[in-house]
Amino acid sequence: MVVGILALQGAFAEHEKVLDSLEEDWFEIRSLQDLNRSMDGIILPGGESTVQGKLLNDFGMKDKLRNIIVEGLPVFGTCAGLILLSERIADEDTVHLGTMPMIVRRNGYGRQLGSFSSKGRFGRIQDVDMEFIRAPYIESVGDGVEILSIVEGRTVAARFDKQIVTAFHPELTDDVRVHQFFLDIINN
Numbered sequence: 001m002v003v004g005i006l007a008l009q010g011a012f013a014e015h016e017k018v019l020d021s022l023e024e025d026w027f028e029i030r031s032l033q034d035l036n037r038s039m040d041g042i043i044l045p046g047g048e049s050t051v052q053g054k055l056l057n058d059f060g061m062k063d064k065l066r067n068i069i070v071e072g073l074p075v076f077g078t079c080a081g082l083i084l085l086s087e088r089i090a091d092e093d094t095v096h097l098g099t100m101p102m103i104v105r106r107n108g109y110g111r112q113l114g115s116f117s118s119k120g121r122f123g124r125i126q127d128v129d130m131e132f133i134r135a136p137y138i139e140s141v142g143d144g145v146e147i148l149s150i151v152e153g154r155t156v157a158a159r160f161d162k163q164i165v166t167a168f169h170p171e172l173t174d175d176v177r178v179h180q181f182f183l184d185i186i187n188n
């Protein structure tokens, strides 16, 4: 198995370390050519969704990336990655990839003091360490979206078929179970 990791901006190196620890192969996606490589899944890291969205546009990668996700390539979006996948962003007109039917609120916990740690349930997995950094939350979900985590009344992780998203950063903790969950989706 090999996982492509979008490496235009943000916390991609941390995902690489997690996959190393799970002994899975990965490569960095930095260009349209990289999107043509064969891969079994793709990770969209945290960072700044506006910057990542702009770079995807500038490098002509957006349509191809959207297509491979719509066609069913498993994808795991963390934080900014969640925002990229969202069909709508509250109070904004921008849509990046828009493959997941949900409305997300960027910087949902405030811009400055929006970073905190928590522990919560992710699907059937209990006590997952959750790092939130200027995180979004999911305001509402459409048909077919399964909510996987709720923290303090807010939806912070969800699944839509082979797309999973977390508003928190499992790659910044030692807890590899969310990544393992994603790899299990790839392996079916």
Ligand code: GLN
Pocket: 045, 046, 047, 048, 049, 050, 078, 079, 080, 081, 083, 106, 107, 133, 134, 135, 136
């Ligand atoms: N606030 C960022 C954004 O809007 C997301 C933060 C993150 O990825 N840690 O894109």
